[in-house]
Amino acid sequence: MELPTDPTTVSRRCFIGGCAAAATVITAGTAAAASDVQPCGKLPPGTVLAKKADVPLNGGVIVYFDDETSVAVAQPKKGTYTAFDAKCTHQGCMCSEVDKNLIVCMCHDSRFSSVDGKRKSGPAKKPLPKIKTKIKGEDIVVA
Numbered sequence: 001m002e003l004p005t006d007p008t009t010v011s012r013r014c015f016i017g018g019c020a021a022a023a024t025v026i027t028a029g030t031a032a033a034a035s036d037v038q039p040c041g042k043l044p045p046g047t048v049l050a051k052k053a054d055v056p057l058n059g060g061v062i063v064y065f066d067d068e069t070s071v072a073v074a075q076p077k078k079g080t081y082t083a084f085d086a087k088c089t090h091q092g093c094m095c096s097e098v099d100k101n102l103i104v105c106m107c108h109d110s111r112f113s114s115v116d117g118k119r120k121s122g123p124a125k126k127p128l129p130k131i132k133t134k135i136k137g138e139d140i141v142v143a
């Protein structure tokens with residue numbers, strides 16, 4: 001499957017029902033910030049994750065690329081954006097929202113910091129892998 005490089009569709013239905021195709025963004029509330037690197041295996045550098053304007057301060061969005069690939073993009077601090085592989089490190093469900101600086105997996109209620117991906121609560125033990133990003137114009141892209 002060819003990965004889209006410009007996810008622009010916003011669809012909450014996508015994460016509730018199990019989206020198959022095309023990329024897309026969702027969610028948000030309030031999130032946090034982070035800083036490190038762990039390439040999201042399937043996403044090549046330059047892949048657009050989200051538009052800055054779509055990522056709320058102290059919240060974030062979940063961008064779905066395919067059934068196995070989704071990314072949590074957050075803005076924990078004004079103008080600071082972070083991104084993490086949204087596949088939960090507990091049993092592999094996709095995290096489905098970013099709220100109050102937490103990335104949430106609803107399967108068993110694991111919560112991860114949107115600053116650094118570390119587990120804050122729930123059964124997951126490992127942090128969410130961080131994805132290195134950069135800003136390109138109005139977009140947040142994979143570095």
Ligand code: FES
Pocket residue numbers: 088089090091092093105106107108109110122123124
């Ligand atoms: S799979 Fe995410 S909390 Fe269990």
